Amino acid sequence: MSVFDDLVGQERAAAVLARAASAAAEAVAGGRGAGMTHAWLFTGPPGSGRSTAARAFAAALMCPDRGCGHCDLCHQVAIGSHPDLESVRPQGLSYSVKQTRELILRAAGAPTLGRWRVVLFEDADRTTEAAANALLKAIEEPPPRTVWLLCSPAPDDMVTTIRSRCRLVTLVTPSAAAVANVLATRDSVPPALADFAARAAQGDIERARRLALDEEARRRREAVLSIPVSLSGVGECISAAERLVKTAEEEAAAATAELNESETAELRKAYGEGSSGKGLNKGLVRGGAGALKELEDRQKSRATRIKRDTLDVALLELVAFYRDVLAVQFGAGVVLANEDRRADIDDLARTTTAERSLRRIDAIMQCRERLAANVNPQIAVEAMTLDLRP
Known part of the structure; x- marks a missing residue:
């Protein structure tokens, strides 16, 4: 060993x-x-x-x-x-x-x-x-x-x-078979679920483990992959963008709320809040105002990062979906990452062109670049969903 x-x-x-x-x-x-x-x-x-x-x-x-x-x-x-x-x-x-x-x-x-x-x-x-x-x-x-x-x-x-x-x-991207084997042997995941998670995660071991073990992660993936077939008009595009951004915000809030509270409580305690003695509590808390502001800034930055990372995972799921569409359009004999969405993939492959699929992938990648450049998430994602329309 x-x-x-x-x-x-x-x-x-x-x-x-x-x-x-x-x-x-x-x-x-x-x-x-x-x-x-x-x-x-x-x-x-x-x-x-x-x-x-x-x-x-x-x-x-x-x-x-x-x-x-x-x-x-x-x-x-x-x-x-x-x-x-x-x-x-x-x-x-x-x-x-x-x-x-x-x-x-x-x-x-x-x-x-x-x-x-x-x-x-x-x-x-x-x-x-x-x-x-x-x-x-x-x-x-x-x-x-x-x-x-x-x-x-x-x-x-x-x-x-x-x-x-x-x-x-x-390091290289591990094969789906290798990832599935790890899930089955180390995490006792049923073989069928391990194969699904490994394909869907495209070699991302931690992502595959979350998909295999967390039903909520699978639910969020389903919600993201339902977007391409729901964009029938401008209103649907705006709603889809709003759902994506709101989900990312909620996940960031859930991931940071408890940690933020404990960090703030520890800092306040370190600067004397709750201590006894004349003038002690007020003076030390006032002295720690700068440290508290610095902590709040770090917490906001952490929440923004989690929100951005959550959005990025969703965008990469969409890239994989349209890449599967492109593979079908070119007749490539490859295993699809989203085989469980085969009906939607085949339908888009029949009704659109390979050029359109490439343009949609470009629109998603451009959205990622805009988010990395601190463009307002709602605006960036709305522009993307409008470009994804049939």
Whole structure:
């Protein structure tokens, strides 16, 4: 058993990381450690398992047996409690230079257990320009036992200077069969449901797991895929856009409400709210007004990100639907991602042209670009649904 066994369909990347872990163990023992470097960049499409691969490599670096998968150190890395692992995932739309500098200071310390100090930075492409510059300096001049593991969808999402100083690990989209096998063996999902979820998720392992285990996720997918056949007029287009945006807002609110409340309560308590003593409560709460405002800004940014990510998942579902339509129109002998919507796909394939299908896919991708550029979601999605009309 190895920590790399969890990397579904990533045999080549797993072999590279296993060899590097062996080199790292050699370096710890006083050898050259050829093949080990201090900065790594994990890239791959959504759902390919970038952070999973990075975490597995972190466990292999910490483990005396190079990632056995069953010792206490491997378990601590898996759950994020290892004292020498700094795990970061930007919760908002971006990661600021202030946060990056604080992270660099934490990463500069010597390893507690004597092997490596590892920084696992998910969504590293969300760093601001100033933050990227600060990160570059840390990667250029790292402490001798600090290893940076950066995760990004594509190499080009990171600035060239950072990319050139990292060893690249490229992950691929796992096959539907591999994903279905994982769902059936590890999550005890019935084979038919596992096959459906794997096809619908198009290789995105986490998305497939949600579809297989969460009935609400399947319901939301059905609502999205019913849109193409419902756009008979302008009114229907506006209503469909409103439903998409409202669903994203509700999901963001549900995902953040409890966390926001607990964070705010903890901050108020830290600044003395509820404390006894003359003048103590009022003075400390007033002193924490700036910190409270900063927290509220972070919470709004986090909610916006969740809303945007939820919308993006829906848009990618629509892209997959029209891509299936295009495959039928060209007579391609491929397995459709949305085989369960075969009747709707065949109907659109008969009544529209391949050129029209391509234009619809372009309209969805343009909507994604507009949302990334902070265009009002309602306006961006309405423009898209109008372009999707028959």
